[in-house]
Amino acid sequence: MPDYDVIVIGAGCGGITAGALLAGQGRKVLVLEQADRVGGCCSTYEREGYRFDVGATILELIAPIETAFQMLGTTFRDEVDLEPCDPVYNVIFEDGSRLTYPSSIEAKAEIISRISPEDGKSWMEYARYFHGFLDTVMSGFYVSPANNMTDMTRMLLKAPRLLAYSPLFVQNFEDVIRKFFKNEKVQQSIYYPGFFCGLPPALAPGMFGFLSYSEHEGVWYPRGGMIKIAEALQRCGERFGLEVRTGQRVEKVMVRGRRAEGVALADGTEVTAPVIISNINAKTLYLEKIGEEHLPWLARVGVKSYRLSATAPMINVGLDYRPPLDAHHTVLTTPMEKLNDYWFGKMEKGLLPESQFGLACFPTFSDPSMAPKGHHVLNIILAGPYHLDQMDWDRDRQAYGERQLEMLSESLIPGLADHVQVMDVATPREYERRLLMPEGAFLGLDMDLTASTVFRPAARSRSIKGLYLAGGSTHPGGGVPTVISSGIIAANLVDRYE
Ligand SMILES: Cc1cc2nc3c(=O)[nH]c(=O)nc-3n(C[C@H](O)[C@H](O)[C@H](O)COP(=O)(O)OP(=O)(O)OC[C@H]3O[C@@H](n4cnc5c(N)ncnc54)[C@H](O)[C@@H]3O)c2cc1C
Structure with a gap:
């Protein structure tokens, strides 16, 4: 047994979503x-402290999270205390000028109109267009498996309106922004969520244009920190007998005969189960944890080809x-050309950007309990490659952090470097x-x-039976709601096939 x-x-x-839902199906889950x-x-x-x-650092598009909690017999808001974030974000341009965008679409249009009346009108069109797109994808794309062409056909049948948005699948995010907006500052301020997809404007798919709209359907911060979501899913799963072991x-x-049979832990213990769900990077899973010898040659080539x-x-x-700072999120922005130039010209050579772009997240703006009374917390997320040319992330970690804070203090966040009580730099190596x-x-x-979709590693492994x-x-x-969708999809697939 x-x-x-x-x-x-x-x-x-x-992983915790899939585990909780499978426990909810009456399975013994570890x-x-x-x-x-x-x-x-x-x-x-x-x-x-x-x-x-x-x-x-924030949540938006929470419908899949709500679905997961409902499948567990409760609601997201009953389990997690959500604080709405309004204004949705503050933008600081390279010249130090600022904009603050509220949650209301109409109020944002007024702010944009003050810079460019034409772009103010375009923002309303943009919001309408991506509202329609999101409505379509949320009903099909995000909650359905995309394992093969049959799944893709089913997805299209479920959401035929998706075809009307096909231009988004051939354009890049930059094309979409330039098509709608003409003013450079407006373009920069609306493009910024492209940063979240980890690609420059010229490579980010046009469909990610929805990110610049979706914030206006609501942005939330869980009181007590982002961990509250996973803790709540764990708690709900434990009501059905879910077992979670940390430090393992x-x-x-x-694997035997292309079937998963269990796992071996770092301390040598073996634990068996006919179904394994992997929540780790797919390249690590297939190439290190399973091993190439268990994969058909096509799968080997496929897995290695992923970047x-x-x-x-x-x-x-x-x-x-x-x-x-005037909002939970502050965007340190830069023109789209500069983002492309950095990506293609410098990042691949292991260089850090000369000017700073990224995000300053201000959790105590929404939830003062994140710091001792009268104190505050900032999470500053910047751009930088894993492989550095002249620096070493481990050796230069502290100096990098101090330098960035000094640069931010000079113009974008005055006083910052003088008020630091604690600093922790999570470099790519630390992650x-x-x-x-x-x-x-x-x-x-x-x-x-x-x-994407059918081209991403399949939720139900095509190479190893019992692996999801x-x-x-x-x-x-x-993205948090998206990976929670993937947990729902995995649990539904296990329900169907195992
Ligand atoms: C700096 C940053 C900012 C972000 N901002 C946002 C945001 O604002 N909003 C948003 O929606 N998303 C954001 N994201 C993305 C989002 O956090 C992730 O996409 C999502 O949380 C990933 O979830 P996951 O299920 O893939 O698992 P992961 O979070 O990748 O977790 C995998 C888990 O597996 C564990 N693990 C790995 N190997 C093993 C092993 N061998 N044995 C046992 N356990 C193992 C790890 O310790 C880890 O806990 C951000 C990410 C980062 C890094």
């Missing part, structure tokens, strides 16, 4: 997590002053060590069209 019905490797949001807490990139830790998020690293997936997604260094600081994410790839695999994938490496890709 196997020890469990299902073993889940990794307690990121995708989740094995190598870190000392759940949530993976969507987690929170404490240092000297300050609570820092590990990666993800899976070394190997045991890891981009990484992003994150500087977490505890402050003894209130930073002069790799802390979460075993290869090269700190925060979305698993690249999110371009060649690695949940998380950023499989459809629909990285």
Whole structure:
């Protein structure tokens, strides 16, 4: 008799969702997590009284999360205390000028109209267009498997209106922004969520244009930090007998005759189950945990051909002053050409950007409990490659953090460097060590069209029987609600086939 019905490797949001839902189906489920807490990139830790998020800093498009909690017999809002974030974001341009965008679409149009009346009108069109797109994809794309062409056909039959949006699948994000908006500042301020897909404007698929609209359907922060989502999923799963063990690293997936049979842990223990759900990077899973010898040659070639997604260094600081920022999220923006130039000209050569672009997240703006009374927390997410040319992430970690804070203090966030009480720099190497994410790839695999839907590693493995994938490496890709969708898809597939 196997020890469990299902073993889940990794307690990121995708893995813990799949585990909880499968426990809810009455199965005996064990989740094995190598870190000392759940949530993976969507987690929170404490240092000297300050609570820092590990990666993800906000939530939007929460419908799949709501679905997961309903499948567990409860609601998201009953389990997690959600704080709405309005204004949705503040933009700081390179020249130091600022804009603050509220949640209301109409109020944002007025602000844009003050810069460019033509673009103010275009924003309303943009919002209408992507509202329609989102409505269509949320009913099909995000909650259906995309394992093969039959699944794709089913998806289209379920959401035939998707065909009306086919131009988005051949355009890039930059084309979409330039088609709608003419003013350079407006373009920059609306493009920014492209940063979330880890690709430059010229490579990010046009469909990600929805990200610039979806924030206006609501942005939320879970009180107590992003870990509250995974903790709530764990708690709901435990009501059905889910077992979660932290500090347990899976070394190997045991495979016999192309069938998964269990896992071997770092301490040599073996645990058996006929169904394994992997929540770890698909390249690591197939090439290291399973081993090439168990894969058909086509699968070997396929897995090796995937590119890891981009990484992003994150500087977490505890402050003894209130930073002069007007929203939970502040975008440090730059023109789209500069983003493309950096990506194609410098990043691949291992260089850091000369000017700073990225995000300053201000959790204590929404939830003061994230820091001691009167103190604040900022998470600063910047751009930078895993492989550095002249620097070394480990050797230069502290100096990098200090330099970035000084640069931010000079113009964008005055006073910042003088008020730091605690600093923790999560370099790409740190992500790799802390979460075993290869090269700190925060979305698993690249999110371009060649690695989307049916082209992304399948949620039900085509090479190994009894093996399923949940998380950023499989459809629909990285992002908290998206990986929760992948957890729902994996649990539904196990229900159908096992
Ligand atoms: C800096 C940053 C900012 C982000 N911002 C946002 C945001 O604002 N909003 C948003 O929606 N998304 C954001 N994301 C993306 C989002 O956090 C991720 O896409 C998502 O959380 C990934 O979930 P996952 O299920 O793929 O698992 P992961 O979070 O990748 O977790 C995988 C888990 O597996 C564990 N593991 C790995 N190997 C093993 C092993 N061998 N044995 C046992 N356990 C193992 C790891 O420790 C980890 O806990 C951000 C990510 C980063 C890094």
